[in-house]
Amino acid sequence: MDAAVIAEGLRKRFGATQALDGFDLRVPYGTVCGLLGPNGAGKSTAVRILSSLLRPDGGRALVGGFDVVREPLRVRYRIGLTGQQPAVDEMLSGRANLEMFGRLYHLSKRQARVRADELLEQFGLTEAAGKPPKHYSGGMRRRLDLAVSFIMAPPVLFLDEPTTGMDPRHRMEVWNGVRQLVSQGTTALLTTHYLDEADQLADSVTVIDRGRAIAQGTPAQLKARLGGNQLDVAIGHQDDLPAAARILASIAGTEPEVRPEVLRLAVPAGDGVDALTATVPAFAAAGITIVDIGIRRPTLDEVFVGLTGQPAGQQAAA
Template structure:
């Protein structure tokens, strides 16, 4: 069977601004019909990567294809097959939602009737039919972002780029956008999502690439990335912060692993090999030593911990990308 063409593929991609490289040796592969998260600290190169892949910037090194077309030599073909939702809403607040979508349809040369029909379809699809004739200035943040997503889907592109689409939204607004993204993928759209909300990537992305200093330093599923810093962990919250050092020594002995100490939260955290045994030993020894415990929790590592571990620990070398074995 012939291999499936990647929805997005980049090899050795490089982009510099004057003498500074924003991307260097950037590699990426995104499977069709999936959400792929692109995570990294500020200045890591996420937005530059999106701008290159959407033909808004030309690259200086490497190659990239989107929807099977070269971004450097077949830019018009790429642009016809992608949608882009940036960090700032691109809709007009004076116009209604319906008028905005009709305008975008006309800009895409759909013609008046086709643009009107497509606007109605998208308002229905993104749950905006009841508010479609209201000025966008009256919309909530989540509604505006859903309208932005709808505008990016005018031509039903096979690939969508979402560059931090939920920045500034409250939890309800973020949930609304997440639901809309899931619907896109259910219909076969491929989504490349850049975000600084680790929960967002965990909830939406099938696979994740962590980028730092302009290149991918680790990639895999959320679960695979979490295993990079160990398996299950035990968290212990003390009633008295002055007992942290003594409790840390006891938990380290009970679990057989180093303990991370959070002074402000009066929290201890350690990896465990056997969930039940480690929990039992830790609770018993703390009780025997009369250390007050407010809460005990067994959990998996979070993407926040993975992110900090990968970008702050210096684990990655300048010339090595870690791909989690599948």
């Protein structure tokens, strides 16, 4: 068995809504898979089926080699889950929550206390440790939720929108926490609307739309599908725009896109930096001042628009 998570043709219907419509996924052991899709695409439904909380209508799913329908207890024993909805106790303090879950994972009292302190520190909750989550901000609750699923390094970790509502610094801490678990051998599946999150963290990305995987690959492969890199140049003087456009056209073999209001020109740059290294001396020889020059890769947002015709996070048309 080469993959920690396998879904084949998963189907799930809620009334008139076909939430999953033949969903396929493979996540190799020890890797991070980003499941990317707009609202209602079926991400949480897939995660709930894979973590054995919801029965599929059809298809098959294996986690750690075990069938989620036939062997749910074996599956549950091997996974950690941070769902989209919080799971912590509202009345217990943050520290007491972590210690309680540590004890549920069979840590000794002392081990549970030590691990709780480590996680409170890692997730910036040390000061709030004595307060119950009902007095936490949204981002703090989310961090406590994540800390709970990080108590043990589970073989397979499911994170449903782990960093929604978090500020940038805490998002980075969560990413570091995930990387740390993965370096210890955990396989992670995370759902996200944040394209940079998939880009930062995921070895592979599966794009889901209307209950089906519509694209799969590394972040770099998905970007490459959309036509590769652009060379972006900003010049110093308006008068030089026509000459700059002529030079770029001869280097790239195609007319550049010119934005005169910001003195910027862009051409397709293939997959290398040849266009960039040719442009600098050619502009210098023509006396054109370069203010800024760079190779720009398409963002995953642009990939998403290319694949689905709409930006990630936009409501899918019914």
